[in-house]
Amino acid sequence: MAMAPYSVSDADHNHHDIVSMAEDTEDLSTLFAAIQAAELTDVLKGDGPFTVFAPTNAAFDALPDGTLESLLMPENRDQLVEILTYHVIAGEVMSGDLSDGMMAETVEGSEVTITLSDAGAKVNDANVVSADIEASNGVIHVIDAVILPPEEESGY
Numbered sequence: 001m002a003m004a005p006y007s008v009s010d011a012d013h014n015h016h017d018i019v020s021m022a023e024d025t026e027d028l029s030t031l032f033a034a035i036q037a038a039e040l041t042d043v044l045k046g047d048g049p050f051t052v053f054a055p056t057n058a059a060f061d062a063l064p065d066g067t068l069e070s071l072l073m074p075e076n077r078d079q080l081v082e083i084l085t086y087h088v089i090a091g092e093v094m095s096g097d098l099s100d101g102m103m104a105e106t107v108e109g110s111e112v113t114i115t116l117s118d119a120g121a122k123v124n125d126a127n128v129v130s131a132d133i134e135a136s137n138g139v140i141h142v143i144d145a146v147i148l149p150p151e152e153e154s155g156y
Contacts, residue, residue, distance in 0.1 A: 017045045018052050018135045028142070030060040030068070037072045038080045048137035049092040053112070053123050055146045063146055082108050086149040092139050095121060095131040110149045123147060 016024065019041050022032040031054050035041055044050065060068050071080045085108035093104065100116040112123050121128040126145035133140040 015136055017137045018048070018050060018140060019044045021133065021135050021140060022054060027056045028054055030057045031055060034060070034072065034080060034084060038077055038084050040081065040084055044088070046137065050138035051089040051091060051093040052138065052140045053087045053126065053128075053143045053147065054140045055087070055126070055143055056129070059126070059143065059145045082149055083146070086110060086112070086147060094139060095128070095141065108149050112147065
């Protein structure tokens, strides 16, 4: 399951925590802005380890018009926190640890489903486009869609 590695400006990325890596990766700048708006910076700079499914800027852009702008408003911070924490798993899960049909509980509390096929790995309906980007406090897997917690549980 070879995937092109994402370029991180600092070659010695193991000294970068997850937030710093998002900040330094151009294609994750929307995610970085969302982490800041959700006030999750300190959490994701914590010891971890965390596994983060990181949507690309294009993934955020693919949300319905106005969704991202709405989520970034201070009054919608709780909803943004729920969505972002649905992209985070406590513990370090490398791509080699994944199995087809595996369920993983997220920090948000709901589970994501991992599917593996010849086409690659998926988290719910999002494709993993770059896996196993190691940070000092966990690992990032870049995905091509924003995954949302189950609606029946969150009430949105």
